[in-house]
Amino acid sequence: MPNESRDRWSNRAAFILAAVGSAVGLGNIWRFPHVAYSAGGGAFLIPYFIALLTAGIPLLMLEYGLGHRMQGAAPTAMGRAHKRFEFAGWWAAAGGLFITFYYAIIIAWVVFYCSELAQSLFTGKLPWEEGQAAHYLMHNAVTGNAETEATVGKMSPINWSAVGFNSLVWGFIYYAIRNGVQSVGKVVWVTVLVPYLLLFLLFFQAINLEGASAGLSYYLAPDWSKLDTLPEIAKATAAAYGQVFFSLSIGFGIMMAYASFLPKKSDISNNAIITSFANSGTEFFGGFITFSVLGFLALNSGQFVGDVVGTSSFGVAFISYPTAIENIPVAVELQAAIGLAFFGSLLLLGVDSAFSLVEAMVAGVHDKFSVARKRVAALLCVFGWIVGFLFCNPGGLHLLDAMDHYLSHGLMMIGLIQCILIGWVFGTFKLRKHINAVSERRITWFWEFCIKWLTPIVLIWLLIQNFYEDWRALWDDDATFYEGMPLWINLIGLLTLVFACTVGFILARAKMQKSDYFTVPTFDYEDKATEASATKEGGEA
């Protein structure tokens, strides 16, 4: 029987909202539209849907299924599937935690924008000067100093305003996860549903802007040339799998942790489908807002949409959108309100992803070392806040960028390890049987095929491709390191990834406090035949 004393979600909706909240983050609003536009517009939807069906949903089912079957957070679940794989669960949780260290800073900048825009509601003046959104981002939000440029390796002066807002973010993270799924299950009703409300309002406002249709055409008009040769197809497919993988929060261990708190009879397969479609639907929908605004901005600045999109998805949110806001022909107070709605939705979408990432580690530590979860949560939040100082300075933006780039590769490695563990060690058939036993919707051999063959092959290919792109500059004089940054900062990014992996190994070797830590829980399936099979699985594992 699953552990009866384990916390449970109050209802299915709370779980789904938490999972959707975790999956849907800042990247859904600014990354997907940018990737879609760059990889063929509407034509990109074809590889994207294929990636969603063959990697996104199957991997999410794997994480839900494993977490539920093993009744534990990622380290526990993977350790129970096979002891030697426990490290991968810790690695996933540590990677997620490391990402939160800088993710919280980005959210802190968003809070800064919110606070400034809130003041604009009363002062009747936007925070940034006309046409100065980029300058404002760099000098007011990032460096906090009008005289200081964002510079690689420059660690002073400290941006105290960012430190302050970072404190608020970590405070909220602690508040959300202090009581585990009980508190998360309540918070997500606000942090997930309110942004959707705001996004709907923004959508109707955005599509009515002059030039929105031109922006939407750029977003979705298919560029079939991106799919007409084999190399082009490979490029678009890689972009699609990468997007699906990053956007679904796979490889952080959070989905396993969340699923471990589900009751015995839980529709694992349908939950995964709902989460995946909600996540993809949100990013597809987010593209309508983003590109409507970009179309409007292009028209107003006398440029083409492609020219205002630029090369950075980050810039779309922090530069293009504010620039567009100042051009909307309404009163300044209303401009500020639109900005507040936009940054407010980013803030809420961001925080529920952030606290879910910390929760993955908290749940793992709590499972293995039996430390009170409030204490773990508090310690991790204080630690995260302190590490945040690394990013609250002129060099923080570049450091953040490099770390993000390399930690993202870690996600793919963990995804690959998960596929190997379930596909080749634990056995896809066993997990499939568990999922089918507890779910309304049955999954077929195709899911096994995706986990055993298709997804690992794609992930290996993506890893090789990324490795080649990242380090080509070592032997190719014409190439540069990531974003043209110096070698040393790329090495720091890589070291962060190695450090997360090392933390995984150390925690896996640490002595556990619970004697039944590796004991696979048995399930009292209604179907006797399935029960027998499941018990056998437990013994084998």
Add this chain to the structure above:
Amino acid sequence: MTLTLRTICMSFALAAALLVGACSSEEPASPQFTDAEKELVAEVNDEKNALDVFDAAARIHEYLRTTDFDALIKEVAESDEDEEAKAGKTARLTLRKEWLERRRAEHIEALTNELVSSNDASREFRKRIAGPFDTLMTNRNDALRGIFEGRIAESEVDLKAIKVEPKPAVPASKDSEAVPAETIAHAIARTMNEAIREFYALWEASTLLDEKAEQSVTQFVVFSTGKDLPYIQGFKPITDEREKADMLESLRWFALRFPDGYVAGWITELDDKEPDLKSEAHIGNPLRNLGVSDSHDSAERNLARGIVEDLFAVFGKEMQPTKDFRKNLVKGFSEESDLTFPNAWALVLAIFGSVVLFGGLAWSIFLAVQSGRKERLVARSE
């Protein structure tokens, strides 16, 4: 203002040439300037300002334009006079022409130096030069715009005030077909075209200006293309690359001077009320790339980008002309959108994506709700 050393040297050279000419019995080296020319080549006093120098250059330029020395030389060569007299006359004409051209170049160089070194002079100069031209052209453009918008009937336009004279009808003759009387709109557009060309012609010599000088006279740089505007006379199918380039150049011209796009729109409207984008020859075709997202470096995109940059340079923070230009481009020349509705393919894919994602989500939620209801019923019955 400071005249260059070169100017002074040239003056000495002129004096020396006159002296040598006077002493020589073999060659009529003296240019034998007319009184008007003597006045034109006379030194511009150091105390005079940039505008006076410009006026002097402009007067020389106008004189050279109206006095076609090449034609005069040709006339002499074809005359019945003896060869010696012909050679003498030709040499004098050539000398006169060269002296005038040289003096014009000196003035422009001196002017350039002054404009580069003094912002006040530069500002004053632009105001002075652009003022009358701008007023006239703006009035003409307003009239043209009024006609297109239907606010003014063609007959209501005060043609004298804007100095426009429509060409009368030409009856059919042995050699040519009948030509109908020129419409008022056409006449205004033609006159504007001619005025731009003339304005530029005055500045042909400004090719001597270096890059810095060009920057200092930005407002004139935007008029810096002296090519003809072949399509002002009506739509002509584009048949080769050269014509396409000419068309683009024309568009650039129009768009620069009239960024609200009325003239560019008029080109399209003139002969083809319903632009047929399927036709290879249509004027809109070369610009279709504007709407294709991956054509970042196409000639058309670069052209449009160049126009936008020029508009920024001319109008600064006043975004309306740039915005109007962009809007006109999108509406008139791009298949991406007409600014009221996205392109058809984009709509199809928006619907497709929405059906797959939101349909899939709705169906999954529906199944979840159904299963929840079933569970509740079972629980209740137990």
